Amino acid sequence: MFLNRLKSQIGNLLLLSIGFYFLINSVVLLELGTARRMGPGYFPMLVGAIMCVLAIVTIVKDLKHPVERDAPDFLSVASVIGGVVAFAFVAPLLGVLPAVFLSVLATSSAVSSIPWKTRFLLAVLASIGIWAVFVGGLQLPLETIRGF
Amino acid sequence: MDLLNNLIFGFETAATPYNLTYCFVGVFLGTFIGVLPGVGPLAAVAMLLPVSFYLPPETALVMLAGVYYGSEYGGSIASILLNIPGTPSASVTCLDGYPMARQGRAGVALFTTAIASFVGGIFGVVVMTFLSPVLAEFALLFGPSEYFSVMVLGLIAASVVSSSGAIRGVMMVCLGILLGAIGVDINSGDVRFAAGIQELRDGVNLVVVAMGLFGISEVIFSARGNIKSYATEKISMKKFFPTPSEWLRSIAPALRGSVIGSFFGTLPGTGQTVASFVSYAVEKRMSPNKEQFGKGAIEGIVVPESANNAAAQTAFIPTLTLAIPGSATMALMLGALMVHGINPGPRLIVEYPELFWGLIVSFLFGNFFLLILNIPLIGLWVRLLRVPHYFLYPTVIVLICVGVFSINNSILDIWVTLGFGLVGYILRLYRYEPAPLLIGFVLGPMMEEFFRRAMLLSRGDPFVFFERPGSASLLVIAMILLLWALVPRGVIRILIKYLIPNSNSSKRF
Numbered sequence: 001m002f003l004n005r006l007k008s009q010i011g012n013l014l015l016l017s018i019g020f021y022f023l024i025n026s027v028v029l030l031e032l033g034t035a036r037r038m039g040p041g042y043f044p045m046l047v048g049a050i051m052c053v054l055a056i057v058t059i060v061k062d063l064k065h066p067v068e069r070d071a072p073d074f075l076s077v078a079s080v081i082g083g084v085v086a087f088a089f090v091a092p093l094l095g096v097l098p099a100v101f102l103s104v105l106a107t108s109s110a111v112s113s114i115p116w117k118t119r120f121l122l123a124v125l126a127s128i129g130i131w132a133v134f135v136g137g138l139q140l141p142l143e144t145i146r147g148f
Numbered sequence: 149m150d151l152l153n154n155l156i157f158g159f160e161t162a163a164t165p166y167n168l169t170y171c172f173v174g175v176f177l178g179t180f181i182g183v184l185p186g187v188g189p190l191a192a193v194a195m196l197l198p199v200s201f202y203l204p205p206e207t208a209l210v211m212l213a214g215v216y217y218g219s220e221y222g223g224s225i226a227s228i229l230l231n232i233p234g235t236p237s238a239s240v241t242c243l244d245g246y247p248m249a250r251q252g253r254a255g256v257a258l259f260t261t262a263i264a265s266f267v268g269g270i271f272g273v274v275v276m277t278f279l280s281p282v283l284a285e286f287a288l289l290f291g292p293s294e295y296f297s298v299m300v301l302g303l304i305a306a307s308v309v310s311s312s313g314a315i316r317g318v319m320m321v322c323l324g325i326l327l328g329a330i331g332v333d334i335n336s337g338d339v340r341f342a343a344g345i346q347e348l349r350d351g352v353n354l355v356v357v358a359m360g361l362f363g364i365s366e367v368i369f370s371a372r373g374n375i376k377s378y379a380t381e382k383i384s385m386k387k388f389f390p391t392p393s394e395w396l397r398s399i400a401p402a403l404r405g406s407v408i409g410s411f412f413g414t415l416p417g418t419g420q421t422v423a424s425f426v427s428y429a430v431e432k433r434m435s436p437n438k439e440q441f442g443k444g445a446i447e448g449i450v451v452p453e454s455a456n457n458a459a460a461q462t463a464f465i466p467t468l469t470l471a472i473p474g475s476a477t478m479a480l481m482l483g484a485l486m487v488h489g490i491n492p493g494p495r496l497i498v499e500y501p502e503l504f505w506g507l508i509v510s511f512l513f514g515n516f517f518l519l520i521l522n523i524p525l526i527g528l529w530v531r532l533l534r535v536p537h538y539f540l541y542p543t544v545i546v547l548i549c550v551g552v553f554s555i556n557n558s559i560l561d562i563w564v565t566l567g568f569g570l571v572g573y574i575l576r577l578y579r580y581e582p583a584p585l586l587i588g589f590v591l592g593p594m595m596e597e598f599f600r601r602a603m604l605l606s607r608g609d610p611f612v613f614f615e616r617p618g619s620a621s622l623l624v625i626a627m628i629l630l631l632w633a634l635v636p637r638g639v640i641r642i643l644i645k646y647l648i649p650n651s652n653s654s655k656r657f
Binding site for chain 2: 010011012014015018019022025026030031034035036037038039040041042043044047048050051054055057058061067068069070071072073075076077079080081083084085087088091092096099100103104107108110111114122123126129130134138140141142
């Protein structure tokens with residue numbers, strides 16, 4: 001019961017804690033100044049305070065009348081994280097194009113019904129397309145394949 | 149003829165082969181994005197932002213703007229053929245467009261929407277040509293307190309219409325402002341909220357925020373949604389032209405739609421979707437053939453399409469003259485300008501005439517290109533709808549990664565983007581719409597600057613915002629908007645429910 005209630009408030013609590021972080025940070029670490037000559041912390045303090053108040057109001061409101069929320073789709077989350085992580089690790093090691101290739105393979109695992117042939121084809125096409133647009137067309141200084 | 153001179157000046161900028169090419173690329177991509185349900189103009193503009201950094205500012209804006217209004221043309225194609233709106237603002241077009249397609253008149257419907265979109269677009273450009281200089285001149289009278297108040301109004305308007313409700317919208321705006329405050333404070337030189345990370349001293353990059361919130365989280369949301377391709381039935385393209393009586397019946401609705409669309413496009417926070425809904429509702433009351441609405445009345449597609457295209461053009465008025473973006477996409481346009489060192493605001497038209505007038509003339513070219521793309525080449529877009537949807541999402545992810553990476557060759561940026569994507573996903577699960585966040589992020593630093601200046605001038609008296617008549621009236625309007633949204637639980641949403649009982653288009657507002 002308590003766990004369920006907590007779960008339904010994760011979004012609100014996330015925002016409350018972010019607002020609180022900024023509020024405390026501006027009060028403790030930054031100079032506030034006066035209303036006439038504001039320091040760097042004054043405006044963020046005000047905004048952070050507004051955010052905390054609204055977050056608390058929302059929590060109270062949502063506890064009374066729960067809002068419907070979507071269930072997270074973990075397969076989708078995992079495959080997108082996998083795609084981005086693959087790119088972030090492979091790009092500095094092997095270059096951008098191998099990273100694109102692996103990233104497409106990883107992301108496409110979100111839909112299990114795609115045949116492997118199609119996945120490889122898509123990965124090859126995406127690599128060629130990225131090369132054509134970013135390197136061929138826009139001539140950005142990207143390291144396409146390490147060592148070349 | 150001052151205006152004529154300006155337009156000729158703009159023509160010289162817009163008509164270079166270089167700018168024409170990018171204008172065409174923009175509207176082509178826009179139509180492409182608009183046709184495909186799932187990826188909207190916001191994500192597309194976000195993905196093109198890093199590319200635009202390598203272009204001259206006027207070319208960058210011509211291309212990004214092309215994507216934006218081009219998607220309004222494309223959005224109606226899926227509405228008519230599949231009863232699924234390609235963009236949120238094309239959802240009204242489903243009401244009469246889909247019945248027309250069922251009656252075997254898809255060709256007529258597609259032809260009519262292209263013409264109506266063209267009329268609306270051109271009308272919006274004309275309104276923009278006349279209204280922007282006037283508004284900019286008026287805004288030159290603004291002091292810091294008026295600027296602060298007009299920004300408050302813009303942000304409140306954006307949060308009020310967000311589907312998640314006004315309080316949640318305002319929280320998203322606050323979060324955006326706080327994220328925008330990360331980095332060195334210009335006045336004191338102190339580093340704020342960087343948590344000791346060297347790279348955060350310059351602040352969080354707009355591209356990183358936009359791609360994470362709208363690119364990555366959108367892909368997570370939709371990657372497993374539509375697995376099947378949209379197998380469209382064979383449509384007969386032979387009958388393309390509306391009957392003469394339908395032509396006649398469409399003229400007045402097209403003009404009414406354009407007027408209503410231009411009005412709502414100019415207001416911050418409303419934009420194309422509200423414009424198309426309101427114009428449809430008005431037309432339904434005024435039209436002599438009310439009973440045909442919803443059963444394939446030609447007015448039912450002419451009105452919303454002319455309205456949303458007019459609104460897409462006039463949305464540039466507050467963005468370029470007041471620096472108040474009405475929507476998250478417009479906030480990205482502002483961001484693109486700022487990256488090039490151009491400060492948007494009432495001085496923009498005077499200081500960068502080639503950019504402003506060039507952009508206006510490029511709208512005219514763009515609308516002509518769109519007419520060509522959408523009438524003779526309609527078959528291409530119809531075929532695009534048959535491509536399986538799952539090809540799209542991995543491609544979007546790698547485009548995001550390469551785009552973010554190309555800004556600074558920084559892997560950290562990719563991690564931060566992923567972080568924003570996950571936060572955006574969680575927020576969406578809990579019914580927080582991230583669009584107002586982006587507007588807060590772009591406006592935040594300017595807002596703080598004007599707030600500090602106004603308070604300095606008033607010697608620390610916060611009532612200065614209520615003492616100056618201009619600022620006071622803007623704040624009162626903002627207050628009324630907020631109260632109006634809080635008390636009757638969003639009249640706009642009721643309106644949507646009333647018009648389309650079984651659609652979830654209000655979710656994407």
